[in-house]
Amino acid sequence: MSHFTEAGLARWHAREHRREAIFQVVGALVVFTAMLMLAVLLTKILLDGFARLGWDFFAQSSSRFADRAGVKVALVGSFYLMILTALIAVPIGVGAAIYLEEFAKRNWWTRLIEINITNLAGVPSIIYGLLGLQVFVRTLSMDRSLIAGACTLALLILPVIITAAREGLRTVPNSLRYGSLALGATQWQTVRYTVLPVAMPSILTGVILALSRAIGETAPLLVIGAYVYLTRLPEGLTSPFTTLPVQIYDWISRPQAAFHENAAAGIIVLLALLLTLNAAAIYLRNRYQKRLAI
Amino acid sequence: MALKSANSTEVTQAVVRMPTASARKRVRWEERIVRVFLFLCAALSVLTTSAIVFILFSQSLGFFRKASVVEFLTGTEWAPLFNPPAYGVLPLVTGTLLTSLIAMLVAGPMGLLVAVYLSEYASPRLRRVVKPVLEVLAGIPTVVYGYFALTFVTPLLQKFIPGLEGFNALSAGLVMGIMILPTVASLSEDALYAVPNSLRYGSLALGATRFQTTWGVVVPAAMSGISASFILGVARAVGETMIVAIAAGQQANFTFNPLRAVETMTTYIVRIAMGDVSYGSPEYYSLFAVGLLLFLITLALNLISEAVRRRYKGARA
Missing domain, CATH: 1.20.5 (Single alpha-helices involved in coiled-coils or other helix-helix interfaces)
Structure with missing residues (x-):
């Protein structure tokens, strides 16, 4: 072949160099484009919504008039819903993780649970909405209430919490377990007094990330019947509720530009909330990593 | 200590x-x-x-x-609320396929290129910047992407494509692609990262360039992991709700024209569930029939993705 002549080899080198250079540029461009998307998205939302942010926006609730509408009820609803979801999902999720990591024997039943959790993580969130609609709203007659929403979201984020908690438990070295057991502690005492305290920061990190997913969820809440127009704060577990993403969706789906402005402002509030949660998670993670490194 | x-x-x-x-x-x-x-x-x-x-x-x-399974799976008209009703789910299926396909045309190639570039070319410093950006993209709620598609991407595209409807499959699909990009990129990168360096050194020692090593050796070696990430991306696109509910319109058109409004399976569920359906009515039951189809499709995709990944793990051991 021509590769074996001097000129052919030179041509081959030149071509390969060109290819290499072209791919370097293409790859860099694609990475840059992905980052540009984020920048454009954030800029667009800030430009649209920033002017609308003000004290009024936080003090007002749903209204037919765009300039009198605010996020008060939605923000409080999101907050309550997050707390309730955490109260349900965290004990169950961490409990399941402890069972799988510390107690379960390696048999078909354990494998079934594991495969099952993996598959649950892949179920679209809207299917959880249908589950919540039939089980919590209808069968258990919770109606379109805060508690029905919290139960639905808790089931939705359970796989995420279980996986994160298992990873946290796995970072605890076995020497600690053996030490505790050798002192005569039972298995549960070992978990409770030795393993959990060590694993706690990384479990908490996972929990916060799971909750930040729950807070941004819209579809399952729309399906179980979160209210899109609400002027009263939720008073108890059975109160009707709305959340920030649901309120934002309602504003987006209205044709008037003024409501779109509200939506953008609502999105800024939502993103700020998520940023705070993620910052907390990163802080915990870094502190934990430092402690292990010493 | x-x-x-x-x-x-x-x-x-x-x-x-x-x-x-x-x-x-x-x-x-x-x-x-x-x-x-x-x-x-x-x-x-x-x-x-x-x-x-x-x-x-x-x-x-x-x-x-009320509706036969055959009509459900083969009918090309979906109007369960009309009189007489039509129960063919295909318009919802094509709507879902169309938006997912557009999303994967963005997320597939871009995700793979980002993964390859980060894993094989980028300096550690660039990785430290890009990976958090991808994480942020992955953490943005989908309702935010929906707003972006409706108020930014659609008006922008309308300047270039005259026939584009206000609600359309194209911009919803494109934005959904951006949403899925981090999933595909980070899972593909994991697969590339798992390829042992000995393969790279062997290829480079034979005189191959970095480009040839990357595309001739490393990417093929990681192929099953990359395929698994693509399939998972499709599963996420099929199950995604808010972007399409906001930007793709809510009309069950039996079409593959990306410039038109479509309704996906997820969008239908949201639209009907929000409209105060009475318990036990045909609409109420239709939610679950569409949900069942959606569930089976995503389950199949997830299982295939898992099987592909497992085969790859086995091959490595």
Whole structure:
């Protein structure tokens, strides 16, 4: 072949160099484009919504008039819903993780649970909405209430919490377990007094990330019947509720530009909330990593 | 070492408590109760899956008393609320396929290129910047992407494409692609990262360039992991709700024209569920029939993705 002549080899080198250079540029461009998307998205939302942010926006609730509408009820609803979801999902999720990591024997039943959790993580969130609609709203007659929403979201984020908690438990070295057991502690005492305290920061990190997913969820809440127009704060577990993403969706789906402005402002509030949660998670993670490194 | 000092006091407490017979009895009981509780926590996940399957099937029965399965799966008109009603789900399926396809045309190539570039070319410093950006993109709620598609991408595209409707499959699909990009990129990168360096060195030692090594050796070696990430991306696109509900319109058109409004399976569920359906009505049952189809499709995609990944793990060992 021509590769074996001097000129052919030179041509081959030149071509390969060109290819290499072209791919370097293409790859860099694609990475840059992905980052540009984020920048454009954030800029667009800030430009649209920033002017609308003000004290009024936080003090007002749903209204037919765009300039009198605010996020008060939605923000409080999101907050309550997050707390309730955490109260349900965290004990169950961490409990399941402890069972799988510390107690379960390696048999078909354990494998079934594991495969099952993996598959649950892949179920679209809207299917959880249908589950919540039939089980919590209808069968258990919770109606379109805060508690029905919290139960639905808790089931939705359970796989995420279980996986994160298992990873946290796995970072605890076995020497600690053996030490505790050798002192005569039972298995549960070992978990409770030795393993959990060590694993706690990384479990908490996972929990916060799971909750930040729950807070941004819209579809399952729309399906179980979160209210899109609400002027009263939720008073108890059975109160009707709305959340920030649901309120934002309602504003987006209205044709008037003024409501779109509200939506953008609502999105800024939502993103700020998520940023705070993620910052907390990163802080915990870094502190934990430092402690292990010493 | 710091670990020990942080927990030594608690460990001591546990030991000191042991001696008396009654205390020992109590500890045994506590142990048993806790075990049962923990077991129930883990079993709840199995119960959840069973409940999903049971509810989707049992409620769909109500729907299939009215519509035949054949009509459901082959009919090209979807109008369960009209009189006479039409129960062909294909318009919702093509709507879902169309938006997912557009999304994957963005997320597939871009995700792979980002993964390859980050894994094989980028400096550690660039990786430290890009990876958090991808994480942020992955963490943005989908309702935010929906707003972006409707108020930015659609008006922008309308300047270049005259026939583009206000609600259309194209911009919803494109933005959904951006949403899925981090999933595809980070899973593909994991697969590339798992390729042992000996393969790269071998290829480079034979005189191959970095480009040839990357595309001729590393990418093929990671192919099953990359395929798995693509399939998972499709599953996410099929199950995605808010972007299409906001930007793709809510009309069940039987079309593959990306410039038109379409309705996906997820969008239909949201639209009907929001409209105060009465319990036990045909609309109510139709939610679950469409949900069942959606569930089966995403389940199949997830299982395939898992199987592909497992084969790749086996090959490595």
